Amino acid sequence: MEPLLGVKIGCLFALLALTLVCGLIPIRFRWFQINAATSGRHRLVLSLLGCISAGVFLGAGFMHMTAEALESIENKIQKFMIQDRK
CATH class of the missing domain: 1.20.5 (Single alpha-helices involved in coiled-coils or other helix-helix interfaces)
Known part of the structure; x- marks a missing residue:
């Protein structure tokens, strides 16, 4: 190796x-731990932390898919331009 x-x-x-x-x-x-959250503010903070982490994962996923989609679109455009010239 x-x-x-x-x-x-x-x-x-x-x-x-x-x-x-x-x-x-x-x-x-x-x-x-959500069951330890006794006050409304504590639950709100835990909920916001969950939303932020979900947003990070969604953003990373969409960014990854966008890069691949743009690469695929660029390849298709180049194929069409080559076919147009013929």
């Missing part, structure tokens, strides 16, 4: 582990 490939695989697993650890940290704190 090439050294660069090993480094890439190591970084991939390190990023996965870091993401899982940081993503699961709120589970350990009672403040982030």
